[in-house]
Amino acid sequence: MLRIDRATYDAIVAHARADHPDEACGVVAGPEGSDRPERHIPMLNAARSPTFYEFDSGDLLKLYREMDDRDEVPVVIYHxxxxxxxRPSRTDISYASEPEAHYVLVSTREHGAQTGLAGDDVEFRSFRIVDGEVTEEDVEVVGS
Known part of the structure; x- marks a missing residue:
């Protein structure tokens, strides 16, 4: 189960809406070994595409160095x-390389970039992806 605080959930949804019609992507880091998503890091979709996302390699290297310095890991990887x-596409599954991470997907197909809607008006789902096997998990949104 993914337990995520309301502020982080809302920030992910806001990022997805802001980048629509392109896919948004980012990471939520947390203390190593904790499985607690604590620090939201929105990333730039280097592909700038409505059907594909790609982390900029330089930004990703910088992020991993920063997480290493802070004893953090990517608890959530989202797009x-x-x-x-x-739902993860075949491409999403093939690129999933963090077996401990929660892979979150947000669909903006219904409301696009509309603002002023509650974050719960979007499809927000979490998956574990290990060795190509996809397992959906419950998401619990807790107070900030």
């Missing part, structure tokens, strides 16, 4: 789908 449901 949005702009025209399809929040």
């Amino acid at each position: 949005s789908h702009t025209a399809t449901e929040a």
Whole structure:
């Protein structure tokens, strides 16, 4: 189960809406070994595409060095789908390389970049992806 605080959940949803019609992507880091998503890091989709996301390699290297210095790991790796449901594509599955991470997908297909809606108006789902095997997990949003 992914337990995520309301502020982080809302920040991920806001990022997905802001980048629509392109896919948004980012990471939520947390203390190593804790499985607690604590620090939201929105990233730039280097592909700038409505159907694909790609972390900029320089930004990703910088992020991993920073997380290493802070004894953090990527607890959540997220991106949005702009025209399809929040379910990992074959490409998403093939690129999943963090077996301990929660892979979150947010679908903006229904409301796009609309603001003023509650974060719960989007499809927000979490998956574990290990060796190509996808398992959906519950998401519990807790107070900030």
